[in-house]
Ligand SMILES: Nc1ncnc2c1ncn2[C@@H]1O[C@H](COP(=O)(O)OP(=O)(O)OP(=O)(O)O)[C@@H](O)[C@H]1O
């Protein structure tokens with residue numbers, strides 16, 4: 001996969017204040033890239049420069065090697081889905097009509113739009129026959145947010161920008177929508193740039209994470225790299241602050257055997273726990289179990305438990321097939 005988005009020495013000033021300073025970043029095609037950072041660190045500004053809702057002060061942004069300042073905003077945005085914290089669905093349009101807006105603008109055939117709409121609604125757990133003809137006010141907040149995500153995806157844009165799309169939701173809806181994003185991403189391989197201030201969310205979702213502080217990117221790495229080799233104290237503290245839960249897990253793969261962290265079990269130390277990748281063979285797993293006492297098992301976002309050597313065998317026998 002080649003690179004899709006490239007920031008080159010991007011700087012953004014508002015009045016006399018520099019809010020993005022010499023940003024260099026490449027996002028690959030098909031990647032789910034998460035920008036994480038505290039409030040005011042410049043995440044939204046970075047995102048908005050990609051679809052030119054904000055213009056750069058200096059530097060360049062390329063999409064597929066084309067300098068976006070040479071592309072009309074209209075054309076640029078046709079290929080970029082955008083999802084915000086408060087999704088504004090069109091209130092007088094049904095769910096299906098809302099989803100169809102951009103595909104219609106792009107001239108997609110009605111039959112194809114209907115097919116995609118139903119497919120996406122199914123994907124999101126919204127039974128099409130039940131939800132297609134409802135109006136936004138007949139949906140819960142979480143359902144509206146779901147439809148907003150589907151709407152951004154329906155035209156199969158080159159990339160989707162998501163700015164804290166779940167932060168107004170309760171934890172359960174939030175988890176479900178995180179799963180939806182992962183599912184959709186795994187199925188359609190869209191390039192997604194996802195902004196959050198929540199490191200846990202970043203770790204769950206990101207193929208790679210960029211940690212921002214005061215307009216600078218401190219570290220860009222996989223969740224695992226950030227967990228194991230934080231570049232500086234800020235990144236480490238930011239990461240550790242997200243260990244607030246008593247059980248914390250680092251997601252290396254979406255479903256699989258993953259490194260865990262136990263806070264309230266002093267008898268289990270970090271070096272007794274091993275991270276694994278879901279692609280590993282059974283033999284690899286057993287090789288690991290020679291040297292490590294525990295493996296934590298995570299499915300989607302839920303910690304199923306911690307297994308020792310004996311237990312791992314029965315776990316694997318149950319999960320090998322899927
Ligand atoms: N239109 C504007 N005019 C002046 N300053 C702005 C403008 N928009 C943003 N800023 C400033 O730029 C900085 C970065 O803002 P930005 O919205 O990118 O942060 P953020 O990381 O998205 O924060 P949050 O997590 O709160 O959404 C902040 O200091 C903010 O006050």
Ligand SMILES: [Mg+2]
Pocket residue numbers: 043044045163
């Ligand atoms: Mg923001």
